[in-house]
Amino acid sequence: MDDERRRQGGERWAAAEGRVRREWGLQLPHSFFRFHVFLQGLGAAERRALADMDVAPVGISDLFDDPGLSARPDIDARAHGRYYRDPPEFLTFLHGGSDGLHYGLWSDDGSTCDGVASYYTHDGGDIDTGARTPLEAIRVLIERHWRDLADDDGDADHLAARRHGLELLREALTGLETGDRDETGAGYVRAYDSAAGPADPARVATLDGAGALVTGAAAPERPVHRAPGGFRFAQARYPLLDDPAGPARLAEDARRRLAHGDPAEALALGRDLHWASAGDPVRESLANELLVGAYQALGRSSLAGIAQAHHDHRDLPNVIVLGSHQGMSDGSMSDGS
Known part of the structure; x- marks a missing residue:
C-alpha cells in the first residue's frame, strides 16, 4: 500500500472512529483498523475470492467508505446494520455468507469493543464468540472454504482458481x-x-449463547455461562417465554431485583426476551424495559441508547439505515425476522 493510500486510510479511520465514539458511545479496537488495512490492500484476485465466499463489509464498516453517511429520515443511525435478534452488545461489521451469517464487534461494558461475535440470522443456533478479532473471524472463513473445496468434485479448473x-x-x-x-x-x-x-463464572447464561457479563445474583435456576446445565436451562426457559403469562411473571422478579440494586437478572432476562421475541410485542417491550434499566444501573449508557434505538426500529424491513437510501432491496441486509 503506497503512502497516499495509507494516509487516506488513516484519515477515514480517524473520522469513522470519531463518529462511532460520538454517536454509538463505543471505542473501536485497533484490530478493526487492521481489518480495514487488510481490505484496502487486496488486489482484484483477492477481492474476487472474498466475493466468492459471499463475504462483504457491512454495517459499521460502511463508515470507512464515507464517515459522513446520513441516516434515513426519522431513523436513528444506531439502528444501521442491526438485525432483529442482534443484542445491544453486537455491532455488525461483516456479512459472512449464507443463511444470514453476520459478524459484529462485541462490547460487554458499553465502552470498548474487545471481541467478535457471529450467528446465522436465518438458520438458528447460538451466538459464537470464539473469534477475538475481525481477521481471526475471516481466517476461519477462509479455512472453512479451503476444507470444503477438498470434498468438491466440480470442474477442476474452477476449483484450482478458487484455491x-x-x-x-x-x-x-x-x-x-x-x-x-x-x-x-x-x-x-x-x-x-x-x-x-x-x-x-463472570458471566451468566443467556438464551443467545453469548452470556452476560454482570455481577450480582441472577435467578437461582440460571447457570453461569457455559456451565453444566445450560442446555437444560434453555429447554425449560423457552416454554415459560411461550406461556402468555410467563414473560410478565419472570420480568416482575427481575424488576424487583433491579429496584433493590441488583441488575443481573434484568440484564440476562432482557437478553433472553430480546433473543426470543419472535415478533411478539409483549416480549419486545419487556426486553427493552429490562435491558435499558439494567444498562443504566450498570453505567453502560451507550448500550442503553443502542437498545432503545433498536427497539424503536425493530420492524424495519431492511437494516440499511445509512447511505444514499436508494436501492434498499438488498436481501443480504434484510432483518431476517
Missing part, C-alpha cells in the same frame, strides 16, 4: 494476523473454530 484465490487471501491476512498458525483447512478449523470453552 488460488483463497491462498492469496490467506497470504494477505497472515501478514497482519494469525501468521503463527501453520494449520490450514480442516486442521485449522479443528484447532481454532470453536465457541466452546470452560465455564465462565
Whole structure:
C-alpha cells in the first residue's frame, strides 16, 4: 500500500472512529483498523475470492467508505446494520455468507469493543464468540472454504482458481494476523473454530449463547455461562417465554431485583426476551424495559441508547439505515425476522 493510500486510510479511520465514539458511545479496537488495512490492500484476485465466499463489509464498516453517511429520515443511525435478534452488545461489521451469517464487534461494558461475535440470522443456533478479532473471524472463513473445496468434485479448473484465490487471501491476512498458525483447512478449523470453552463464572447464561457479563445474583435456576446445565436451562426457559403469562411473571422478579440494586437478572432476562421475541410485542417491550434499566444501573449508557434505538426500529424491513437510501432491496441486509 503506497503512502497516499495509507494516509487516506488513516484519515477515514480517524473520522469513522470519531463518529462511532460520538454517536454509538463505543471505542473501536485497533484490530478493526487492521481489518480495514487488510481490505484496502487486496488486489482484484483477492477481492474476487472474498466475493466468492459471499463475504462483504457491512454495517459499521460502511463508515470507512464515507464517515459522513446520513441516516434515513426519522431513523436513528444506531439502528444501521442491526438485525432483529442482534443484542445491544453486537455491532455488525461483516456479512459472512449464507443463511444470514453476520459478524459484529462485541462490547460487554458499553465502552470498548474487545471481541467478535457471529450467528446465522436465518438458520438458528447460538451466538459464537470464539473469534477475538475481525481477521481471526475471516481466517476461519477462509479455512472453512479451503476444507470444503477438498470434498468438491466440480470442474477442476474452477476449483484450482478458487484455491488460488483463497491462498492469496490467506497470504494477505497472515501478514497482519494469525501468521503463527501453520494449520490450514480442516486442521485449522479443528484447532481454532470453536465457541466452546470452560465455564465462565463472570458471566451468566443467556438464551443467545453469548452470556452476560454482570455481577450480582441472577435467578437461582440460571447457570453461569457455559456451565453444566445450560442446555437444560434453555429447554425449560423457552416454554415459560411461550406461556402468555410467563414473560410478565419472570420480568416482575427481575424488576424487583433491579429496584433493590441488583441488575443481573434484568440484564440476562432482557437478553433472553430480546433473543426470543419472535415478533411478539409483549416480549419486545419487556426486553427493552429490562435491558435499558439494567444498562443504566450498570453505567453502560451507550448500550442503553443502542437498545432503545433498536427497539424503536425493530420492524424495519431492511437494516440499511445509512447511505444514499436508494436501492434498499438488498436481501443480504434484510432483518431476517
